[in-house]
Amino acid sequence: MDERMKIMETAVSFVDSGRFFDELDALVQRQTVSTNTADGFEMKSYLEEMIAPRLGLMGFENTLHPNWNDGSNSFLVARRVESPELPTVLCYGHADVVDGHEGQWDNAREPFTLTAEGERWYGRGSADNKGQHLVNLKALEILFAARGALGFNLVFLLEAGEEIGSPDLAEFAAAHRQELAADVFIASDGPRLSAQDPTIFLGARGGVGIELRVDLRPDSYHSGNWGGLIRNPATTLAAAIGVLVDGHGRIKVPGLLPADLPAAVRKALEGIEVGTGANDPIIDAGWGDTTLSAAERVYGWNTLEVLAMGAADVKNPVNAIPGSATAMLQLRHVVGTDIDGLEALIQQHLDEAGFDMVTTHVIDSFPASRTEPDSPWVTWAADSLAESTGRAPVILPNIGGSLPNHVFEAVLGLPTLWIPHSYPGCLQHAPNEHMLEPIARQGLALMCGLFYDLGVRANSPFDPGNRANGF
Incomplete structure (x- = not known):
């Protein structure tokens, strides 16, 4: 020996x-x-x-x-x-x-x-x-x-x-x-x-915490009397998030993605299976960029996730249109993603889509x-x-x-x-x-x-x- x-x-x-x-x-x-x-x-x-x-x-x-x-x-x-x-x-x-x-x-x-x-x-x-x-x-x-x-x-x-x-x-x-x-x-x-x-x-991967806020008025107003007449911040916020990432988890803003998946990274991830543990959640078919493998999505690409969102009291709703709504998002990103000026990029994208009433604030980041x-x-x-x-x-x-x-x-x-x-x-x-x-x-x-x-x-x-x- x-x-x-x-x-x-x-x-x-x-x-x-x-x-x-x-x-x-x-x-x-x-x-x-x-x-x-x-x-x-x-x-x-x-x-x-x-x-x-x-x-x-x-x-x-x-x-x-x-x-x-x-x-x-x-x-x-x-x-x-x-x-x-x-x-x-x-x-x-x-x-x-x-x-x-x-x-x-x-x-x-x-x-x-x-x-x-x-x-x-x-x-x-x-x-x-x-x-x-x-x-x-x-x-x-x-x-x-x-x-x-x-x-x-x-x-x-x-x-x-x-x-x-x-x-x-x-x-x-x-x-x-x-x-x-x-x-x-x-x-x-x-x-x-x-x-x-x-x-x-x-x-x-790095991470960027992003707050989206729609703050329209200090009071809530009766939904029967004012529904259809005044903007609903919760509806607005949901639609604004959809401008950034669609309902199937695909990022829609090119500036929130890396330029490419390097060949060496793609080769390293060939054949790797994700989510095979006994207690792992089932991976949802059709979620995220399905042109990439599951391993490429989580180890080689970016994701934009909604971590929390809310308006008024979800557990005790009343017949009123809330005055504000807030969501906390997180961009998980790989090397090759330009995160300088990310707040301005997101705000510009929302403004161009007609959501200038939504304010963007980057709250933290790590490279x-x-x-x-x-x-x-x-x-x-x-x-x-x-x-x-x-x-x-x-x-x-x-x-x-x-x-x-x-x-x-x-x-x-x-x-x-x-x-x-x-x-x-x-x-x-x-x-x-x-x-x-x-x-x-x-x-x-x-x-x-x-x-x-x-x-x-x-x-x-x-x-x-x-x-x-x-x-």
């Missing part, structure tokens, strides 16, 4: 022994809820006491930045430099979790105690993101214990505010560009395509980013995972949801590889969040194989002459 296989078997044994479960339980017990300012001590303690010491045992130099720049986010940067001639990896994870929803978990489970039921390990943060960054940390520890070195340089960045939008992360990265300099970004968050499919995704699927780093990582698992991994150009990938791809200029250790049915952010034991077992083994390939086999695309950031 070769050394790589022995290290991977050590990883499998570590999970089967129950020791990985115990280590994850210790992390889950720290109530690092980022929406609760009272948990600031727990957050600092998690970074300072739970993560930094174990990195220190591998010779990392740790720097904690609590409440950086007097903001709401804290950062831990750990660095291990073995040689300037070796490749450097930037890893990432987030210490914070969402609210525990105590009292809402099945079988009286406690959110901040890891509970095993069959193959499911229940606990807040088990999937998002403590279990995932623990897999990567433990893989590094196993490799280091076996060889006394990694064979590459490593920077590990943990933040404490991903669940509240990663405040100041982009600014922190820009201000610490040299400290975070690397050749490739490797991290784990979000879900695999399915529990059975090892997955690499390369970025995330799209991805590494191109034909990057040599993607090929290298896919080959490593295929060797470790015996099957080709799924490669997604980006996930349909959001992650701060743009910080690493655009701000730091790195090829980004996300290798998730969770699945779509993990119930993250909800009661009964859980990690699957088989994914933990396989994930730890394949990360050991990946890091071994980078540091021992030295078969990555790393070329010191092509370094953009230096080190």
Whole structure:
């Protein structure tokens, strides 16, 4: 048996022994809820006491930045430099979790105690993101214990505010560009395509929140006396939305779409099936751009969704025409979409359609980013995972949801590889969040194989002459 296989078997044994479960339980017990300012001590303690010491045992130099720049986010940067001639990896994870929803978990489970039921390990943060960054940390520890070195340089960045939008992360990265300099970004968050499919995704779609409002008059007027004479804002709003996206989910404004679906993206998505999980909703035939496959629609294209809308009191309607109506929309967009001037574009389109009484307001946005699927780093990582698992991994150009990938791809200029250790049915952010034991077992083994390939086999695309950031 070769050394790589022995290290991977050590990883499998570590999970089967129950020791990985115990280590994850210790992390889950720290109530690092980022929406609760009272948990600031727990957050600092998690970074300072739970993560930094174990990195220190591998010779990392740790720097904690609590409440950086007097903001709401804290950062831990750990660095291990073995040689300037070796490749450097930037890893990432987030210490914070969402609210525990105590009292809402099945079988009286406690959110901040890891509970095993069959193959499911229940606990807040088990999937998002403590279990995932623990897999990567433990893989590094196993490799280091076996060889006394990694064979590459490593920077590990943990933040404490991903669940509240990663405040100041982009600014922190820009201000610490040299400290975070690397050749490739490797991290784990979000879900695999399915529990059975090892997955690499390369970025995330962006999002723009849009408010449409029709505010016509301060009072409501009797529908019998005034119906047909005064404009109804709810009717107007529904029609205005139809100008932007039709009743079958197809975007009607060319400026809200990317120019095209790149050939490399189309090729990467060939044959990928979406919605095959036992608890996934049934995909509606005829919804969205049916010239694209389901995978292309959610991973390679844009969608405009109505998240909420209302006028008057829907639960207690009266015989009156309301004075105003509001809708909240969201554009999920891929790289290649021009979102500059989006508010003016939508307003112009509504004005030209005769809906100048509808006002448009962009309320928030986050950018799209991805590494191109034909990057040599993607090929290298896919080959490593295929060797470790015996099957080709799924490669997604980006996930349909959001992650701060743009910080690493655009701000730091790195090829980004996300290798998730969770699945779509993990119930993250909800009661009964859980990690699957088989994914933990396989994930730890394949990360050991990946890091071994980078540091021992030295078969990555790393070329010191092509370094953009230096080190």
